[in-house]
Amino acid sequence: MSDKRPxxxxxxxxxxxxxxxELNENIPAxxxxxxxxxENGVFFSKAYCxxxxxxxxxxxxxxGREYDxxxxxxxxxxxxxxxxxxxxxxxxxxxxxxxxxxxxxxxPFSSFGNDxxxxxxxxxxxxxxxxxxxxxxxxxxxxxxxxxxxxxEMGPYLKYxxxxxxxxxxxxxxxxxxxxxxxxxxxxSDEDYADNWIGRNGLNLIRSAPExxxxxxxxxxxxxxxxxxxxxxMRQRWKDVEFPEPSKCTRFxxxxxxxxxxNYSAMVENIDRWIGIYINELKERDEFDNTxxxxxxxxxxxxxxxxxxxxxxxYDESSxxxxxxxxxxIKHWGIIDDPVETLDLSATFLDYARIxxxxxxxxxxxxxxxxxxxxxxxxxxxxxxxxxxxxxxxxYKLVAGYYTSNxxxxxxxxxxxxxxxxxxxxxxxxxPNENEDIAESNxxxxxxxxxxxxxx
Numbered sequence: 001m002s003d004k005r006p007x008x009x010x011x012x013x014x015x016x017x018x019x020x021x022e023l024n025e026n027i028p029a030x031x032x033x034x035x036x037x038x039e040n041g042v043f044f045s046k047a048y049c050x051x052x053x054x055x056x057x058x059x060x061x062x063x064g065r066e067y068d069x070x071x072x073x074x075x076x077x078x079x080x081x082x083x084x085x086x087x088x089x090x091x092x093x094x095x096x097x098x099x100x101x102x103x104x105x106x107x108p109f110s111s112f113g114n115d116x117x118x119x120x121x122x123x124x125x126x127x128x129x130x131x132x133x134x135x136x137x138x139x140x141x142x143x144x145x146x147x148x149x150x151x152x153e154m155g156p157y158l159k160y161x162x163x164x165x166x167x168x169x170x171x172x173x174x175x176x177x178x179x180x181x182x183x184x185x186x187x188x189s190d191e192d193y194a195d196n197w198i199g200r201n202g203l204n205l206i207r208s209a210p211e212x213x214x215x216x217x218x219x220x221x222x223x224x225x226x227x228x229x230x231x232x233x234m235r236q237r238w239k240d241v242e243f244p245e246p247s248k249c250t251r252f253x254x255x256x257x258x259x260x261x262x263n264y265s266a267m268v269e270n271i272d273r274w275i276g277i278y279i280n281e282l283k284e285r286d287e288f289d290n291t292x293x294x295x296x297x298x299x300x301x302x303x304x305x306x307x308x309x310x311x312x313x314x315y316d317e318s319s320x321x322x323x324x325x326x327x328x329x330i331k332h333w334g335i336i337d338d339p340v341e342t343l344d345l346s347a348t349f350l351d352y353a354r355i356x357x358x359x360x361x362x363x364x365x366x367x368x369x370x371x372x373x374x375x376x377x378x379x380x381x382x383x384x385x386x387x388x389x390x391x392x393x394x395x396y397k398l399v400a401g402y403y404t405s406n407x408x409x410x411x412x413x414x415x416x417x418x419x420x421x422x423x424x425x426x427x428x429x430x431x432p433n434e435n436e437d438i439a440e441s442n443x444x445x446x447x448x449x450x451x452x453x454x455x456x
Contacts, residue, residue, distance in 0.1 A: 005095075005214045006328060007291040008349055009278060013195075013221035013271050014054065014102055014139060015311065017300030018047060018320035020224075020268055023335065028241055029265050033275035034295055034324050041326030042333035042370065048381040048392065050343045052299035052311040052318045054139065055079075055107040056385065057342075061298075062086065062105060062129070064346035064361030067384045068454055074386065079105040081128045084358070086346040087216070088130030093355050096213045099134040100201040101220030102142075104298075110146040112136050116156035133208070135201050140194065140222050140229075144174050157194055166192060179227065180309050181252070183259045186229045193231050195221045195267070199274040203281055216349070221274070224267035224301065226310065228259070234266040241265070246304030247433040257304050264303060292327035292352055296342050305433070314390040314399045315434055319383040331372035339381035339394050340366065380452050387421070391452045396442075397434070398449035399424040423450070 021031040023043055037043065050060035051067040059072035062085040071080050079085075091097045100116075111120050116135035118125035126134050135156055137143060143155040147167060154162065161167040169187050176182060190196060202219040209215045230238075243261040245254065252260065275295060282288040300318045302308040311318045323342060347363035348370075350356070357365060368374040380393045388402040401421030423446050425439035439446050 004290060005353055007214050007282075007287055008090075008095075008216045008352065009282070009291055009293045010216070010218040010345070010349075011221070011271070011275060011278070011293070011295045012101075012218055013223060013225075013297050015223075015225040015299060015301045016268060016271070016297035016322055017303070017317050018045070018322050019316070020265070020301075021322055026244060028243065030269045031272040033272045033279070034322065037275070037293065037295060037324040037326045038334060040332060041324065041330045043335050044323040044325075044340045045335050045337050046339045046381070046392070046394065047296065047321055047323035048319050048339065048341055048383045048390075049297070049299045049321050050341065050383060051385050052313065052383060053385055054102075054104045054298055057298040058104045060343055061346055064343070064357070064363035066343060066362040066382065068389075069362060075104075075107045078108055079129065081125070085130045086350055086363075089350060089355050089358075090216050090353055091130050091132055093353055094213060095353060096132045096209045096215040097130055098202075098205040098209065098215060099131055099136070099218040099220065100205060101135075101137060101198040101218075102139045102222055103129075103134070103136040103220060104139065105129055106136075110138065110142055110149075110155065112138055112142075112146075112153065112155040114153050114156060114159040133205060135205075137194075137198070137222075140174070140225055140227070144171050147171050148175075157197060160197060161188075161192065164192065174227065174229070180260050180304075181256045183228070183263065185232045185235050188231060190231050190233050193234075193270075195223045195270055195274070198222065199277065202278070206281065206285070214353070219274070219278075221271050223271055224264050226301075228263035228267075230263050230266045230270075234270055235263065237269070238262040238266045247306060248435060249304040249307050251307045251309070252304045261303055264301065289328055292325070292330075292349075294345060295322060295324040296345070297321040312385050314383065314385075314388055314397075314402055316397075316428070316432070319390060325370060330370045333370075337394070338376055339392050340376065340378060341381045341383075344378070380449075382453070384454075389453045391449050392428070393449060393452075395427060395429050396445050396449060397426045397428055398439075398446060398453065399426075400450070400453055425449075 022029050049057045051057050055075045056072045060070045087097045137157040143158040147154045147158045299311045302317045305317045344364050347357040347365040351365035351367040383390045390399045423439045424437045426434040
């Protein structure tokens, strides 16, 4: 690896569950570019997000802090403007920092502006968060919400559609299929489909970056988040593919489950296609050999497993995400099954930029591991949301405070309350679907993992 600091490309879609790639032989997903990243670097099969909800997960990544040390409990708090992000540290060290798509750092407020610059009362929030440039369009629901509320600034994606006379058509269709069981294709063309618009924005940001600085780009695709809206082209490629039935599911019938999983896979495949487009762009710009490429997600998606949809759950379908990393100096590891946390990307990016990790961060760099110089420093991975916490040691997963019928999503529990909550224990090697709670007969394992549930 040269003395030149590398560029960093983080492709970070919304709601991509960890098992939904073609590296899992049980799922007929098509992700050839994630597979290539594995072949040229590493794919972590047991990567967990800090919290399986959009705003907390992204805030934890930005701050480098675990859920219990991050100030974002759910989707109702904006990222504190006085809390430093790793983006700011990169920018202040000389990086040109960029992002596009769904930032979710100002989640309660639809204040994107029609240009996506997040200027509020003359203050640039993109600048406060540490970005040199960017286009924040929010998630699938955010733009539609602002358009329906007849706000003057509808966000950059809805403004793009509105300028083409497509916004009202898109919003009507979105409202109709705003759940998991309506399957008509979007009326939008492939060109106007949100993730393809976001992908083009990312390319334009790279092309406009100054040539005398290393750059960081985070591409936040809106998919494969629900609703399961796909173009006709995307749907055609998946309409006859059969998927395994959801585990322990009575909520969706077989046809609904198949269509849901087909459309979800179409969105995943389209995003994977963009990995290839970015790699080709980097090669054409002669920047591929000096760019660290990372693919991951903020959280997963239940897709009917355990009779659940969306996220917020400690189950692997919700809390585990894909994590693929390739680039200069990275050893060709293939698939690694040891537990890791996506939180550690923050310190890893700083390490590649030769910036010390601040003491307040819980994030731990895995750069030395990626380059084959040391073992992973973590021996377990944590995640949490609202009342529950989870820890996984590579075989056993311990969950505390999980109440499916009464999840208190507006508060965090104190450490004492978490440690006194009911426990559930699963052996993921023997029971990957987490169907058999073995806590009662394995109290020694419960007590060992209990000590790791929260930060001391």
